[in-house]
Amino acid sequence: MIDANSAARSAPTSDGPGLPANIVDALAYPALAVTASRRIIAANTAARALFDDDLAGKDFVRIMRHPHALECLSRVIRTGDAETISLELQFTTRRTFELTAGRIAAPDEAFFLVTLLDVSAEIDAERSRSTFVANVSHELRSPLTTLAGAVETLQGPAREDPKAQDMFLGLMSAETARMSRLVGDLLSLAKLEAKEHVAPDGAVDIVRVIKSVVNSLAASDTDYPNRVEITAQPGMLPVSGSEDELIEVFQNLIENALKYSTPATPVSVTITQRPAMTPGAGGRAIILIEDQGEGMERKHLSRLTERFYRVDKGRSREMGGTGLGLAITKHILNRHRGRMAIDSTVGEGTRVKVILNIKQAGFD
Ligand SMILES: Nc1ncnc2c1ncn2[C@@H]1O[C@H](COP(=O)(O)OP(=O)(O)OP(=O)(O)O)[C@@H](O)[C@H]1O
Ligand SMILES: [Mg+2]
Structure with missing residues (x-):
């Protein structure tokens, strides 16, 4: 029987840390070596990060209470046949793992390797x-x-x-x-x-883009003309990006502001720029779109950029919306390495802030 406290990682032999530790350390995902009496004799860094820093010598049952995992390990110890099972484990969030247990024949005595592959992202x-x-x-x-x-x-x-x-x-x-x-x-x-990983790098006159979006929206709906007030800081530098895609972004954001507020209220668009904070970093253009519409409850805000997410499905459909506008907006801004923040108060209105990168000189 291998003495858990002296084996593997905790007590390197003259030939090195020992076979169980060598094997678990070669694996990128959480791996443990246990004896036939389920005592842990080696654990790699990923396993220690997942469960506990001090695993050597502990009984496997103390770190893994899930009955299916224990039954699986008992079967593997009894029969020697490797097995893989799927398990849901609760850490800070609930995660799904594939647990594989198998017997490793070693010169002195066999031990058992248990690996845990986190498949939550795939699921x-x-x-x-x-x-x-x-x-x-x-x-x-x-x-x-x-x-x-x-x-x-x-x-x-x-x-x-x-x-x-x-x-x-x-x-x-x-x-x-x-x-x-x-x-x-x-x-x-x-x-x-x-094409999300390729950043478009044209030079776009953001004030001109916003003015043309506002004009085309005014022509599209009788309730829209003269409601948008544009204020632009003088001397705005061009932003880095694709003009067509930025038109799509502001078309959706300004249309949302117009469509989810009453025709009597104004929508304001404020365009400013902020110089580079540190030498070498680029400056930013900040575009604020504010309406005095119905607003939204806080619980919706983080979900608005999900595809088809709408606060009031029936109403958005009636207005011809697909619920994809903000999902498209988010993708375009990601591609532009830009950002968007939405803030809203029910009964007061909604405020959307878009941050874009000023086109740096010398990159044309
Ligand atoms: N300014 C706003 N005021 C209030 N609610 C808003 C505002 N902007 C977006 N929303 C809410 O967010 C939802 C998602 O917006 P999004 O632009 O993705 O879709 P849509 O406007 O319904 O349809 P589409 O943009 O495809 O025409 C809207 O259905 C609406 O409920
Ligand atoms: Mg929309």
């Missing part, structure tokens, strides 16, 4: 992929149902009724536009995700 990614597919299907289903209903009505009851035909054709055209906006937004998200 989360898989979950968010399937939620995304479910969301897209759901978003497409409702306009499709409306279209199918309208076609049926046009073929049947409204066949001889020009007034009803006009109404249903109008409905069909609105739903088709909604679907094509949704597909367009999904495509732009996919493209942005594919």
